[in-house]
Amino acid sequence: MTDVHVQTVLQFMEQHAPKRLAVEGDPIGLQIGSVKKRASKIMITLDVLEPVVDEAVANGVDMIIAHHPLLFRPLKQLNTDTSYGRAVEKLIKHDITVFAAHTNLDVAEGGVNDMMADALGIRDTAALAPVTEEKFKKMVVFVPHDHADAVRNALGQAGAGHIGDYSHCSFSTEGKGAFIPGSGANPYIGTKGRMERPEEERIETIFPASLERKVIRAMLDAHPYEEAAYDIYSLDNPGRTYGLGRIGKLDQSVTLREFTERVKEAFGVNGVRVVGDLDKTITKAAVLGGDGNKYTMHALRQGADVYVTGDLYFHVAHDAWMEGLTMIDPGHHVEQIMKQALAEQLSSWLRDQKSTTEVIVSEINTDPFQFM
Structure with a gap:
């Protein structure tokens, strides 16, 4: 070590x-x-x-x-x-x-805003202010039967085939490949100079574009052939949206007064600034660590009952107050x-x-x- x-x-x-x-x-x-x-x-x-x-x-x-x-x-x-x-x-x-x-x-999954949302009991969250969308690609690879499971598992471990709460997702069809090993080849199947038609599986799976190199490497490491046959396709499927802040629902409705106490306890602060009626019922909450002034309207448009963020400006608070959005400012430091x-x-x-x-x-x- x-x-x-x-x-x-x-x-x-x-x-x-x-x-x-x-x-x-x-x-x-x-x-x-x-x-x-x-x-x-x-x-x-x-x-x-x-x-x-x-x-x-x-x-x-x-x-x-x-x-x-x-x-x-x-x-x-x-x-x-x-x-x-x-x-x-x-x-x-x-x-x-x-x-x-x-x-x-x-922005990252499991990052600061997810940490803050979890601490406040905000569930089923989505990005409050989108920054980027992850594009998907598809891999199609042809594998002999005896290595198909190994290749599928390697792809899943590398992050391919993850759809929602499901992992290692793929689709396979059976068929026959065809190739002639050259004089310098060292074929896993077949004989140099002779046409081979092995039974193979066509495995299809999708993966985030950012993982392309990792997924290809994992497939090649698990594949038995000297020269693996595979294709990569760009997809128009909507990918995961990444963004600043989180918005979601509480397990149980509470008053703004009660939620304010939850914020103080979760972030270990002695006091907060609050905008709005303390008796208002809170069901849907948004949170954004640091200075979240310019994302106030994102919280309002997405139906948040309360928006938790730091460094609130006087006039931003005025505007939110008049539109019926309650706000809690526990400070920038809660990050x-x-x-x-x-x-x-x-x-x-x-x-x-x-x-x-x-x-x-x-x-x-x-x-x-x-x-x-």
Whole structure:
């Protein structure tokens, strides 16, 4: 067992929160440091502030994974007399790699917005504000009978054939292939220079376009032929929609007053800002981590009774109030829910990789606000 390479951790993050899901222009990914080094200790944080960097140095951290990018805007200068400049200087001096997963982690399945929705008991969720739609492709591959099950299973394990709550979905028909092995061939079936017509199965399955390379590799690894015959087709079938925020229903209707208490308890905050009648019945709820002002009308159009988000503007709250949409603002900082959840997910994956790398959670409170 050894410490994992940073590059390998980045591969995990790409699987967990693909960069393609990020909002255009979001400065995600590697921010500071090297991907070639090994990391014996990784720290998960919401923000990369100077006290968080000091915490990382004190704990011998090699890599920080943050939700909010440290380098959010292009640098015009790096003044090490400022707290920001000192933070960057310390990171470089102590060879700490910084990686940011921002809106891609918001949008991703199992990401920040799913974490928040689960914490609030919002079920049967859909994306509140669509960002992208996953396109589907179809693979057709021809396999001898004795390897058909192995190929089907390999495709399913690679992510093909997943439709709703069903996995390993495929369709097969039987027929005969035809080929003549050349003089340099090493055929699994047949004899060089002679026409062969083996009994084969035609296996069809669909997969998300983003998994194409993985699915092809899995099929080729399981297929017995030197040269597997397969086709890839682009489909017009509507794929899964990914987006910011979540909207869904509660298991049981509650009043806005009761739901507000649920928000406070779920996110560990002492106070929230509330817009609307506290006695209003809440059945359908929307949530969006961070600053969700510009998505208020999405919540209203989709029939939400309440919208939970941070950094609400006065006039946005006015508009929602007049349209009958209740709102709860627990603050931007409640996105910290991602710290423990991501640490557990990464730790589990590292154990599967037989890695000795340790994952810790930052204990620094980076919320600039206090309720008095």
